[in-house]
Amino acid sequence: MATLSSLLGSSFAGNTGAQGTQGIQGNTGAQGTQGTQGVNSWTTVSSGIHTLSNVGIGTTNPVNTLTVAGITDIQGAVETVSVASTYQNVVGTNIIVECDASRGTVFTHNTTNGVVGIMSFRNFPVTKNSITTFTVLFTQNSAGTANTTALTGIGTNIRLFPYGGTIGVTTTLGITTSARVSSASTITLPTTANDVDIVSFAIHYNGAGSATTTNYNVYATDVSSFRFGNVRP
Numbered sequence: 001m002a003t004l005s006s007l008l009g010s011s012f013a014g015n016t017g018a019q020g021t022q023g024i025q026g027n028t029g030a031q032g033t034q035g036t037q038g039v040n041s042w043t044t045v046s047s048g049i050h051t052l053s054n055v056g057i058g059t060t061n062p063v064n065t066l067t068v069a070g071i072t073d074i075q076g077a078v079e080t081v082s083v084a085s086t087y088q089n090v091v092g093t094n095i096i097v098e099c100d101a102s103r104g105t106v107f108t109h110n111t112t113n114g115v116v117g118i119m120s121f122r123n124f125p126v127t128k129n130s131i132t133t134f135t136v137l138f139t140q141n142s143a144g145t146a147n148t149t150a151l152t153g154i155g156t157n158i159r160l161f162p163y164g165g166t167i168g169v170t171t172t173l174g175i176t177t178s179a180r181v182s183s184a185s186t187i188t189l190p191t192t193a194n195d196v197d198i199v200s201f202a203i204h205y206n207g208a209g210s211a212t213t214t215n216y217n218v219y220a221t222d223v224s225s226f227r228f229g230n231v232r233p
Helices: 004-008
Strands: 042-045 048-051 055-057 066-068 081-083 085-088 095-100 106-110 116-125 130-139 158-163 175-177 179-181 196-205 216-226
Touching: 095 130, 116 130, 116 196, 158 196, 158 216, 175 216
Parallel strands: 055 066, 081 106, 095 116, 106 130, 116 158, 179 216
Antiparallel strands: 042 048, 085 095, 130 196, 158 175, 196 216
16 A cells, blocks of 8 residues: 555655854953063073072072082082181281181191281171181291291181171181191291192081180191102103
8 A cells, every 4th residue: 555655655754953142252351460470590601500599409599608418529629728827916926817718618827928826717607507617738847947846836826707507707706726636736838848648627617606615615636747758750
């Protein structure tokens, strides 16, 4: 029996549904205010790159001008050797020999330029319990007569002018003390002309107050009488 669909040959196509209304597009959010650019603390000049801020290596919170934390591997390092400054002592004829840590910690002094009366150490930091070492290469005069007695011994009279403490670097008096030496009263130079002595000073500050003399201990040691041997090329 024939059906209506077979008579028509195909099915009626359904009506197309009505298209929905497009939603309203939301407003674009306001753009945030651009932050202020930070100040660049690094400065490039003809002499290099520098900063007036603290620099930290291995730390994000450097408390000093340069703070290095963790294991440190330094290669190719050398120490600067400076000639110690000399001043005429207001009492007596011996001179004041001064080592300034801002110039390094290794110095030379030839006693031909003056017999040592006072050793002065300046600008070593005293911000915490710490120790600063100085090494001085003393060359005896051509007569072998400088600083050869206990009365004129090196280390008997010491002046300290620390940096970063109560005293500061502008005080003229400083701290007066003497060095502690091993099994002796002081350090004397050899009586052989032109001998070289290597004298090391270790200044220990205990961190308990930079204006108090008893908070410092100075230790001195001497390796003496360096000269050319009898066997030479």
